[in-house]
Amino acid sequence: MTEVYASSVIGAPADQVWAAIRNFNGLPSWHPAIAESRIEGGAPADQVGCVRAFRLKDGGFIREKLLALSDYDFACTYSILESPMGVENYIATLKLSPITDGGRTFAEWSAEFDCAPERADELTDLIGNNVFQGGFDALKGRFGG
Amino acid sequence: MVAVRRSTVIDAPISAVWDVLRDFNGHESWHPAVRRSDLEDGRRTDQIGAVRNFSLESGDRIRERLLSLSDKDKRLRYCIVDADVPLQNYVAEIALKPVTDGNRTFWSWTSTFGTPKGRENELAKLVAEGVYEAGFDAVRQRVERVGRPAAPAIRNGASLPGTAMVIDRHGGPEELHARPVDALPPGPGQVRLRQTAIGVNFIDVYCRSGYFDLLNPPGAPGMEAAGVVESIGPDVRHLKPGQRVGYACPPVGAYASVRTMDAHLVFPLPDFLDDRQAAAILLKGISAEFLLHRVHPVREGETVLVYAPAGGVGQLLCRWANRLGATVIGATSSEDKARIARAAGAHHVILPGRDSLEKQVRDLTQGRGADVIYDAVGRDTFDHSVAALANCGHLVSFGQASGDIGPRDIGALASRSVTLSRPNYGHYTDTPQKLSAITGRLFDALRNGILRVEIGRTLPLSAAATAHRALEDRETTGATILIPDDLYEKG
Numbered sequence: 001m002t003e004v005y006a007s008s009v010i011g012a013p014a015d016q017v018w019a020a021i022r023n024f025n026g027l028p029s030w031h032p033a034i035a036e037s038r039i040e041g042g043a044p045a046d047q048v049g050c051v052r053a054f055r056l057k058d059g060g061f062i063r064e065k066l067l068a069l070s071d072y073d074f075a076c077t078y079s080i081l082e083s084p085m086g087v088e089n090y091i092a093t094l095k096l097s098p099i100t101d102g103g104r105t106f107a108e109w110s111a112e113f114d115c116a117p118e119r120a121d122e123l124t125d126l127i128g129n130n131v132f133q134g135g136f137d138a139l140k141g142r143f144g145g
Numbered sequence: 146m147v148a149v150r151r152s153t154v155i156d157a158p159i160s161a162v163w164d165v166l167r168d169f170n171g172h173e174s175w176h177p178a179v180r181r182s183d184l185e186d187g188r189r190t191d192q193i194g195a196v197r198n199f200s201l202e203s204g205d206r207i208r209e210r211l212l213s214l215s216d217k218d219k220r221l222r223y224c225i226v227d228a229d230v231p232l233q234n235y236v237a238e239i240a241l242k243p244v245t246d247g248n249r250t251f252w253s254w255t256s257t258f259g260t261p262k263g264r265e266n267e268l269a270k271l272v273a274e275g276v277y278e279a280g281f282d283a284v285r286q287r288v289e290r291v292g293r294p295a296a297p298a299i300r301n302g303a304s305l306p307g308t309a310m311v312i313d314r315h316g317g318p319e320e321l322h323a324r325p326v327d328a329l330p331p332g333p334g335q336v337r338l339r340q341t342a343i344g345v346n347f348i349d350v351y352c353r354s355g356y357f358d359l360l361n362p363p364g365a366p367g368m369e370a371a372g373v374v375e376s377i378g379p380d381v382r383h384l385k386p387g388q389r390v391g392y393a394c395p396p397v398g399a400y401a402s403v404r405t406m407d408a409h410l411v412f413p414l415p416d417f418l419d420d421r422q423a424a425a426i427l428l429k430g431i432s433a434e435f436l437l438h439r440v441h442p443v444r445e446g447e448t449v450l451v452y453a454p455a456g457g458v459g460q461l462l463c464r465w466a467n468r469l470g471a472t473v474i475g476a477t478s479s480e481d482k483a484r485i486a487r488a489a490g491a492h493h494v495i496l497p498g499r500d501s502l503e504k505q506v507r508d509l510t511q512g513r514g515a516d517v518i519y520d521a522v523g524r525d526t527f528d529h530s531v532a533a534l535a536n537c538g539h540l541v542s543f544g545q546a547s548g549d550i551g552p553r554d555i556g557a558l559a560s561r562s563v564t565l566s567r568p569n570y571g572h573y574t575d576t577p578q579k580l581s582a583i584t585g586r587l588f589d590a591l592r593n594g595i596l597r598v599e600i601g602r603t604l605p606l607s608a609a610a611t612a613h614r615a616l617e618d619r620e621t622t623g624a625t626i627l628i629p630d631d632l633y634e635k636g
Contacts, residue, residue: 008246009154011358097253101153101281104358106251108242128245136246141569144358 001089002120003112006132010105011144014098017105018074020139021094024052024066030142031135033057051081060084067091080113087113087123104145107136146234147260147269151277152253156361157288159243162250163219165284166239169211170197175283178202178275196226205229212236225258232268233259252281289363303330305337305375307403308629309365310609315355318610318617321366321400328403331378336408338390340372341632342424343399345612345625346457352397353613360397367399369428371420374411381408383577389414393427394574400609402629409577415588422598425624430587430596431580432543433461435573437469438586440566441517441539445470450506450515450533452476452522453546454486454494457624461596462519463489468595474509476502476526485622503532514538514561524548531563539564599623605633 010017020030025045027034037054039045045052046069053063060083068077074096080087092111099106109132115123139145155162165175170190172179181200188195191214199207207228214221219241225232237256244251254277260268304327312320331337344367351357352366360366371391374384384390392411398404414423436458437443449466453459454475466473467490475491477483483494495505506515514535520526521544530540540563542550558565574580590596601623604612612625 005243006245007243007251009244009249009251009358097251098150098152099154099251100151101278102355102358104154106152106154106242106244133246141567141572 001112002115002124003110004124004128004132005108005110006128006136007106007108008133008136008140009099009145010096010107010136010139012105013103014074014096014105017107017139017143018071018096020142021096022046022069022071022074022076024050024069024076024078027052027054030138032138033130033134085123085126086119087115089114105143107139109135146257147265148255148257149269149273149277150253150255151273151281152251153278153281153285154244154361155250155252155281155285155288156247156364157250158248159219159241159250161288162252162284163216163241165287166241166252167191167214167216167219167221169195169214169221169223172197172199175287176276176280177283178279230268230271231261231264232272252284254280286363289361304328305330305339305403307339307401308606309398309401310606310627311363311365311400312353312360313363315353315360315362318353318613320353321610321613323607326401326403328375328401328405331376331381331405331408333379334381334408335378335405336381336384336390336411337375337377337405338370338372338403338411339375340370340399340402340404340629341420342371343367343401343606343627343629344369344393344424344426344428345609345616345627346428347616349397349400350613350616359395365398365400367397367401368395369393369424370399370404371414371423371427372404375403377408384408384411384413389420391420391423391427393431395571400606400627402606402631410574410580412577412580412584415592417592418588418598421600421603421626421628424626425600426587426591426596426598427584429457429461429624430591431574431583432458432570433465433596434583434587434590435568435570436519436541436543437462437465439573439583440541440543440568443469443471443517446472447516448472448474448510448513448535450474450476450518450530451486451491452518452520452526454489454491455482455622458521460485460489460599463491464596465590466490467492468590472510474506474515501532502526502529506533510535517541519543521545522547523550527553531557531561534561534563537562537564539566541566541568543568601625603628603633605630 025037025039027037035055035057040051043050051065063082064078066078077093080090090113094109097106168190170182170184173182180202183198185196195211197209208226209223210226212222222238225235235258240253242251309326310321311324328337349366352360374386374388390411391414394410443466449471451462454463463473473491475486475494486494493509516535517539518530519541520530523545525547527550601621602625606627606629615621
């Protein structure tokens with residue numbers, strides 16, 4: 001099992017950041033790597049169990065299933081059903097916590113997955129830096145940080 | 146039942162913060178409310194079940210038991226066993242998480258407890274502010290990297306002493322005060338500078354006041370400076386000791402006479418540009434370069450609208466866009482500023498009048514509108530900017546002097562097939578390659594006289610507060626620079 005963890009500070013209150021990211025079908029609106037997204041079967045994007053199918057700007061196609069969504073904890077957990085990355089049993093969580101000192105947000109994004117051992121470093125870098133930190137950088141660009 | 150939750154970010158690695166907090170008997174050495182702490186029954190400080198006996202500065206006593214401690218999760222819980230303060234069934238948790246982006250620490254301190262009826266708010270405030278927030282500040286003083294006053298620091302012979310203008314909390318100009326600092330020997334990829342001139346920018350005011358989240362006190366503001374390389378760390382090849390250099394970038398901390406920082410952000414200065422000129426022009430000139438050449442490459446014959454054309458960046462945009470062959474329109478608020486804008490190269494200047502900004506722009510462009518608009522005003526101008534664009538025009542929104550722009554309907558952008566850019570300085574300047582391309586063109590423009598450096602005020606570093614007041618009162622024209630006091634006294 002390989003684990004990836006990235007965290008950052010976003011310069012806006014957690015409810016505002018959550019409003020920008022809670023839409024499971026909304027990645028293209030804030031994540032720079034995502035070109036387009038849809039929810040399969042016309043399900044609501046906040047229905048636990050729904051599947052988002054999205055395309056990366058580099059052309060890659062990914063399907064992910066919403067496993068848990070909490071407006072109370074500002075957290076979202078999902079698994080990968082299909083992707084070009086070569087990962088198995090991939091489960092990730094994106095979670096926000098208020099920083100009461102200054103009205104900012106502590107954002108954490110973590111994942112665990114199985115992969116071929118020789119690819120663990122490459123995938124850790126790809127997921128930790130491009131996907132997770134890339135998303136944080138976009139949020140910091142939008143909200144400050 | 147009352148629940149209290151407080152959290153902060155400490156600018157130090159998680160291990161340094163955990164070292165302080167995991168000592169269950171250590172509060173007397175850092176928490177201002179605790180006069181004395183004793184562990185009962187000779188137990189160890191990390192022994193689950195240990196009871197600490199606090200004597201508080203208020204004279205009250207509290208006994209607390211350690212319920213759990215995890216070095217893996219960097220988390221501990223404890224409860225009150227008995228206390229002079231009426232907190233009932235009090236259970237608290239201290240938890241740390243790493244902020245991987247910047248090697249900092251997120252610290253949350255939470256609890257639930259009961260109180261006598263009617264005293265909920267009073268006791269919640271006592272816990273939140275008197276215990277948790279006071280604790281945050283105390284630990285911050287102890288472990289943060291910049292401006293550690295208390296730590297009788299690791300003063301090895303190789304550190305370089307100097308002075309910085311730091312703030313201990315966000316606030317007005319009066320928060321800026323001088324403090325001795327030691328610039329550590331440069332590590333791998335780092336350089337240590339003796340700074341000779343420091344640029345003052347409006348963003349420094351935002352950092353000081355806390356409007357921007359670039360400076361977590363204690364620390365020094367400042368984004369740009371010039372100076373001399375004092376020494377270099379391993380793996381630094383593009384700089385050598387004795388070389389004249391400059392930089393203009395986050396992280397903040399330029400208000401200092403000495404500084405150790407990442408070498409890849411630092412570049413050599415050309416001979417024709419002296420240190421004071423460099424400190425006055427780098428940040429604004431780099432901004433103008435990427436706005437006019439990278440965000441929107443301005444071409445001959447285009448119409449360019451510049452807001453605040455008499456400001457530092459505004460004048461550079463007018464002058465440079467004019468030389469690129471564009472028709473330059475400045476939008477400003479007074480005839481005095483209009484004169485400055487015209488002198489800087491604006492072909493037309495529009496002032497608030499009977500007609501809207503968009504109408505005036507269309508009147509000047511035979512109804513076409515502007516091809517590109519550089520808008521750092523933000524909230525008050527955004528909609529006017531969209532309306533003043535030519536079809537397929539480009540709105541470059543690079544600031545918000547009038548306030549956050551807030552949500553906008555992107556459908557409205559279809560009225561002109563608008564391209565919208567929201568450039569972030571850091572993304573254009575984060576590698577030596579990008580920086581050298583930008584500074585190369587900037588230095589050429591300065592050498593050829595396309596751009597000029599205008600220094601308005603030169604002050605000693607210790608007068609940074611004066612410089613901030615003048616900026617905030619809009620008293621300045623031209624750039625303000627600060628000179629480390631020993632050099633300033635020598636003239």
